[in-house]
Amino acid sequence: MRSFSNANPRDMQQAAKLAQQARMEGRNAAFAGGGSDMLGLIKERIATPDVLVHLKGIQGANKVETKGGATVIGGQISLSDLSHNQVILKRYAVLAEAAGSVATPQIRNAGTLAGNVCQRPWCWYFRNGFPCFKAGGSQCFSFNGENQFHAIFGGGPSFIVHPSDTAVALMALDAKFRIVGPSGQRTLSAADFFTLPKQNAAKENALAYDEVLASVELPAAAAGQRSSYHKVLDRDAWTHAVVSTAVVLDMNGDTCRSARIVLGGVAPIPWRVPEAEKVLTGQRVTPELAARAAETALAGAQPLAKNAYKIPLTKEIVQRTVSAVARA
Template identity: 45%
Template sequence: MHNFAYIRPTTLRDAAAQLGKEHGKVMLLAGGTDLLGEMKDDLRVPEKLVAIRQLRELQGIRPGRGGLRIGAATLLSDIAESAPVREQAPLLAMAAETVGTPQIRNMATIGGNLCQRPRCWYYRNNYPCFKHGGSVCYSVTGENEYHAILEGGPSYIVHPSDTAPALVALGATVRISTGGRERGVPIEKFFVGPRQDPARENILQPNEILTEIEVPSAPAGSKAVYVKEMVREVWDFALCSVAAMVTTSGGIVGDARIVLGGVAPFPYRALKAEAVLKGRRLDEAAAAAAGAAAVDGARPLSKNAYKVPLTQAVVTRALLSLA
């Protein structure tokens, strides 16, 4: 690891004041479970790290307008165990619980989980790909077993976060601050696809800090589930995952939110699958139809076609578990 300056500010304003105008020179350090690994592998060589995990403004799970406000530096283990989260947004607790290992969840923050970099092995082995500012995605004609089947191109990374699909399904809003100015962004707009910017996965500017996530309470009559398929039972990123939330009234689906992880460069909202369910009774046929619709438009690469039936099965089963 190369040397760097380490700053530990006490206020959000002081932290923001340290930030520059260029990506990668000054970087924010929260749990460090991703960034420190990247620095050890020379993927990132920041000149300065600004610690934000201790910032008061980034802490805690509090009641908010029609839901919860979760500080970006809140630990994943705290979220998974939080009574208010389990009560008002159980989908998020379920997703947080599947991340990494207990040791990782005790260090990693929700903000960091949303902002983590892709696990693509070409990126992680420092190939000069889109994510390193290059103009090639090495997976296309290479080893792409774990890559995107939906919305890929020109980069085919998959978004690695477990909490992101859950928060998209819950309709969360992220709050972003420059220290002085603050803005709220619907989380779906927070993530960017490779056609918009192949080098990055979200809209954060170099001078911005993700401070808080506003999570609306799950609607009355809703049920939700997070299902994650991995190579290993634990300590793994998703081959595919689904965050599903279905609201029914009188046995009929009023609203459905189905968001996929591990199959697209961003948390992928399966709108066609959602549409299939609306106005229908959630039964085996409806779940199967939604499962098929979820992978409609999938364009697998040479070695990841298996993800199509896998995702279809996972979505179908997730929905059936809510019936």
């Protein structure tokens, strides 16, 4: 492993300034929350920081606070604490379920919400040091190679799928992302935070090299809001989703007032399906309607040579999750 120094900032802005200062001195900086992904990247020499800026020790950066109905979650909360938090379980079950579905109990204890959202792709080629777009190169090896677990929507020139379970839930909840840089802060919607490879093939989100994700804000939950996360794995061990879905419905009896449906494991970003949401809006949710929404959600999918199986699999979980949430 290449040697690096550690920095322990007192707040998020100082963390951002440390990254900026390193760049000005011609050195690389990287951020770490729990470090469960970052240390692996360093060991494999995929990340080569000269200085590792640790965020987990920043005081108060892991709190859950409610403000005028909205809920603000500090990015340094562990996935384990997030999955057990009573406010989140009661108002935003989809996020608690997504956090609780990540990896193993050990990784959920160490891993943070911000680190989970900002984790790098798990494409086999990238993780094994191939010089592809994500590594700053100029080709994608999966397109004509192993692409069983790759994108069926939004791909090109990289065909990764976004690896984070919590990101799918945050998109479904219409979360806002508070970003802190060296000279201030800004807030982005989930739709603007996650970026497609066609915008910048080397990146997965809108963060600059010297910006940190500090917290996320969830809008007040509607009185009839119910939600759930459903994830399909390729083996019994806890691992990334092959495909997943986050469904948030605002129900009035058995009629859907509004819906947000987001797919995971199918695109380089959490993939919202507004046309499928429209199928449900204002309607009584029957099994037939849920099936129609699922059919609509997968319309336009463009599978690669080895991943067409994701289409029927994703349809099935959308149909089941919509029906289950509507019945709850």
